Amino acid sequence: MPHIVWIWLVAVVVFLIMELMNPTLIFACFVAGSFIAGIVGLFYPTAYYWQVGVFIGISVILLPLTRTLAKKITKPSPQKSNVDALIGKIGLVTKSIDPDLGGQVRLEGEIWVATADEKIEENGKVIVKEVSGTKVHVEKIT
Numbered sequence: 001m002p003h004i005v006w007i008w009l010v011a012v013v014v015f016l017i018m019e020l021m022n023p024t025l026i027f028a029c030f031v032a033g034s035f036i037a038g039i040v041g042l043f044y045p046t047a048y049y050w051q052v053g054v055f056i057g058i059s060v061i062l063l064p065l066t067r068t069l070a071k072k073i074t075k076p077s078p079q080k081s082n083v084d085a086l087i088g089k090i091g092l093v094t095k096s097i098d099p100d101l102g103g104q105v106r107l108e109g110e111i112w113v114a115t116a117d118e119k120i121e122e123n124g125k126v127i128v129k130e131v132s133g134t135k136v137h138v139e140k141i142t
Helices: 003-021 027-043 048-073 082-086
Strands: 090-098 102-107 110-115 125-132 135-140
Touching: 003 027, 003 048, 027 048, 082 125, 090 110, 090 135, 102 125, 102 135
Parallel strands: 110 135
Antiparallel strands: 090 102, 090 125, 102 110, 125 135
């Protein structure tokens, strides 16, 4: 077996490992391109330009096809994470909230800087409507 075939097989393994570490189907195109180029290298071991051309051609053809497939099979995460999970949570006002100056709210054991469209007194219950940086925008619960 020519040495070039081993190089293409190493490329297949490397791209396969990269695909397994980052399952986006991008490196799968390179796996297929490397594999087909290795087959060409098996029959035509000195045709390096053809092997590279086959690798690039197969990879470029498969990239848009796998992207549409990846979009069909992946679903958005239904679980909110980080600060997005705070939207809709109920908090307790620890420092009265003024529309111009803001205030503070305790949310899940943490103190957040809060803003509101109306004045909300201390110990009032609020619901989080928006998170912007380190501030939460709240509304009073009636």
